[in-house]
Amino acid sequence: MKKAMHRAMACIMVLMLMASMLAGCGKTKNNKAEVETAKVTAEAENKTEDEKEPAPSKEMTEVGTPRNETLIVECQSPTDTPGQFNSYMQGTTMGFGIHQLMSAMMWEIDTVKGEQFGEVADGMPESNADFTEHIVKIRKGIKWSDGEDLTADDVVFTFNMIMSNTGISQNAYYNQIFKSVGKVDDYTVKIVTKEAFPRLAQRFGVTIWGNDLRIVPEHIYSKQQDVTQFKDSKPVVAGPYTVKAYDELGKWVLYERREDWKASTVGVVTGKEPKAKYVWFRNLGDDTSRQMSLINNEVDILCEVTPEMLEVMTAQNPNIACWYKNFPYATSDDPCSKGLLFSMGKGAPYDNKDFRWGIALAMNFDEISQNIFDGVGRASPFPIITNTSAAQELYVKPILSWLEAFQLDLGDGTSVKPFDSGYAERIAGVLRNKGYDIPTDQNTLIDMFGVGCWKYDPQAAEKLLTKAGLEKKSDGWYFNGKPFTFNMTYLADSEAQAGRGTQAAYDQLTKFGFKINLVSESSATWDTNGATGQFDIAGYWPTGFITKDIYSQINGWDADLIVPIGERGSGQSGRWKNAKATEIIHELAKLSPDDPKAYELGIEFFKNSIEELPFIGFHSGVKFVPTNSTYWNNYPCADNPYNGPWWWWSCFKYITTEISPVQ
Structure with a gap:
């Protein structure tokens, strides 16, 4: 990017790299051999990027495996349950390679x-x-x-x-x-x-x-x-990789390709061999350590970074790339949109749609967007259905005239149309002023930035909140005669889009006059509180869209699955209790996905969820997911989209058959 701040960050990173050192791996549990440690030599570190060559076969990783046989993948958070591989035991960190490689x-x-x-x-x-x-x-x-x-x-x-x-x-x-x-x-x-x-x-x-x-x-x-x-510390698996070693401090897991990989799920389904003999999932620490690790070729795949981090890394290592080679670099088609979820099981005012709509109209999305990823990303304001490119064509554009005519009753005899279709043009103008080459074609802009967002209308927001039972006084908002304060929570140290979005929303709502406690939580606390509904408003992502038939996406919103706050259940953590939505889900369950009525019910459910707004979306999943092609190449990207860059999905095991060693 062209901001002076970003250039300064790049310079700082250059200085930091001069003093870089490898992060320790912690105490190890190894099933077959003792872990060996090997560091990149000072001579190699002093070479410029143009002088560097792929590592010789004798170079070893810190866990004692040949570097040119080891695909190193970042895991966003360390696990609180090292050595626990049973997916049916509470607390298992499935994204630490467990469901990607073994399940x-x-x-x-x-x-x-x-x-x-x-x-x-x-x-x-x-x-x-x-x-x-x-x-x-x-x-x-x-x-x-x-x-x-x-x-x-x-x-x-x-x-x-x-x-x-x-x-x-x-x-x-x-x-x-x-x-x-x-x-x-x-x-x-x-x-x-x-x-x-x-x-x-x-x-x-x-x-x-x-x-x-x-x-x-x-x-x-x-x-x-x-x-x-049952922890299942030495898991017997059907996937193509087994556990070779793990860190007892929870920082990494080393996987080894099965000798009989042909008899694994991937081997039988595809007949293809995963190219890496070893896959090392590791947590790299803070953002500075993550950047240094990718620049120094100590990791091949990162999960998610910010655009500022990406700029620093690509400036220092030409082998680092993202989904697109140029702006906007990131894919906007991760099917989990980020935004704000309400814990409606807590009762008033969170279970009141007027309160939720008041929160939506009290926020300036243009400012939120720029505070998340400088305006990059497709607006996805809708609840439950993420505005991926497919969803925008199948569900959003068909109801666009309905969206533009949709009105909210403000409770004083007036109404407001909350949909704002001008966002794409506005954010495109902002980015052009920053020096980016943004197309002018309307269809291209809509694909990049979406069809619109919720309107910023503080006056309407105040009326809706009053209708929901709140009262505005000189010292802030009151509910049931008492000062109204709520918590906004987000996951610490990972999921940058969700975290930044929650922080930006906090700024907007504080400016509007709310008293809010902003809290970041560890992954264990975050997961537990999300499942049990123990939050007020939080930056979760209970949305999705990948197939035309939306039943598998919406069935968890069935009100019959709701359990009391504090308990874990099979339904959605927001505990949205809506009779019409539940009726549609039950009716949809009985229809074939190919039945035309199934799509009609999907549209009906979509409209109902917008009217009720149990979740306020900001953007679709915007993923800056960088890769390093020093040791491995043929990663999925916009020019080679054989899959998405979803290293954290279970389909990653099928990507391992395509990622190839650099010769």
Whole structure:
């Protein structure tokens, strides 16, 4: 970028790099060998980037593996539960490579086509006419890493383990859906649902990040007295990688490709070998350490950075790149939009739509956008449905005239139209003034910046909040006769877009007159509070969109799944209790995804959620996800979009077959 501040940051980073040193790895638990330590020599560090060459085969990583055989991937946060690999035990950090490399999913997703395919399942379910009986074939040839065959026994056991164990969070939902799950033969499973359920693959397979149904080895888990207390420190897996070593302080996990990778899920599905013998997931520390690690070729893939960080890194190492080579650099199609979620289970005023709309109109989105990523990103103000490029075409543009006509009753005999369609033009002008070459074509601008945002209207906001029972006095806002103060929380030290968005919203709402406590939380606290609804307004991301059929995205908003604050349940953490939304979800569940009425119900649900606004979105998922091609190349990017840059999704195991070593 062209700001003087950014140039200064780059200069500071150059000076810091002169004093850089490798971060320690901590105490190690190794299953096969002692960990060796090797550092890049001072001679190599002193070379300019143009002089550097890919490391010779003798160069070793800090965990004793050949660098040219080791793909190093960042994990955003250290784990609080090192050595815990059981996905059904509370606290397991699934994103530490566990669900990306080892887990066995029934169905996976092709993120480019937006189509599912069978992983453990051999194709899609075969259902009867009323979608209450479903035959699922199990893919032959997959073996667990201890040599045992993966069969129908494992699938049936996993379903029934969830349904019979109230300590597993999915228990209530599974018992709501399934009547029985049984074995027909070694490679056939029969699933009987209590009512018509035509979306078995969509709901119990991967459509975005992953899925809570992960098949476990029956011959291991059936021997455990309580599977929710079984750490599974030496996991037997169906994926292409097994755990070789892990840090007892929770900073990293080292994975090794199975010698029998052909019998893994990826091997059987694709016939392709993952190119890296080792994949080292590691937490790199603070942002300065992360930048230094990528610049110094000590990591190959980062999860997410800010545009300022990206500028510093690309200026120092020509092998660092992002999804786009030039502005806007980031992809805006991560299907989880970032914004503000209300804990509606707490009652008034959070469960009042007038309060939520008052909060929305009290914020200037143009300023929020510039405070997050300098205006980069597609506006996604909508609840539940993320405004990805696909969603914008399938759901947003078809209701654009409805959005522009939509009105809110302000409670004093007046109304307001809250939708503002001028955002794309305004932010484009701001960026042009900063020196960026921004196109003028309207369709291109809408693709880059979205169709619009919620209007900044403090007067309307004040009327809506008054309608919701709040009172504005000279010293701030009151509710039920008492000063009204609330907490705004966000996840510390990661998810920069969500954190910055929450901070920017705090600034806006404080300026509006609210008294707010802004709090950052560790990952363990954040996850627990989110699941149990113990927050007021927080920067969570309960949204998504990747397939036209939205049932798998919205079913968690079923009011029948709501549990009291403080308890974990199968539904959404915001606890939005809306009868119309629940009715649509139940009706949608009975229809085939291909039924035209399913799309009509999806549109109806979308409009209803906008009217109620249980979540205020800011942008779709804007991801600056840099890679380093010093040791590895052929990462997915805009010029080679065989997949998305979703290293934290379960589909990453299929990306490992394409990432290639630099020769």
